[in-house]
Amino acid sequence: MKLLPSLAVSIATTCAIALLLWGSPSGSAWASTDELRDYGEYLAGECTTCHRLDGTDKGIPSIVGWDTESFIETLKYYKTGERKNEAMESVAKQLDDEMMKALAVYFGSLKPKDDD
């Protein structure tokens, strides 16, 4: 059987999307995630004066290794003032959705250090 070219293209597209969705977030196949991560790394300079990158908690909570959804949700709670913290409220107010997503992808890609 011969596939119509358009059908073949749509099957190929579906496979590509499936592959992207299953690929690891740090996989190079998903260019946009890499870009987000790079953007997040750049933005993270704002955060690392307070938050430690190695996941250790010295009075300020660790924010590495979170899943993207809860990271963004938490930042939004600070932005709306639903969660109170002077420092974080003023930080979060400067972030738009794209920035929050980038930060979530970047910090989420880091692994907390195992201090056994």
Ligand code: HEC
């Ligand atoms: C001036 C210091 C400071 C800066 C800068 C800062 N934070 Fe925070 N952050 C804190 C403190 C303190 C808390 C704990 C606040 C609380 O108890 O709600 C916190 C909490 C958080 C939490 C919730 C942690 C938890 O365990 O619930 C997240 C997520 C977070 N910060 C992300 C960020 C991001 C992303 C940036 C950079 C854009 C940033 N912070 C910049 C001080 C800071």
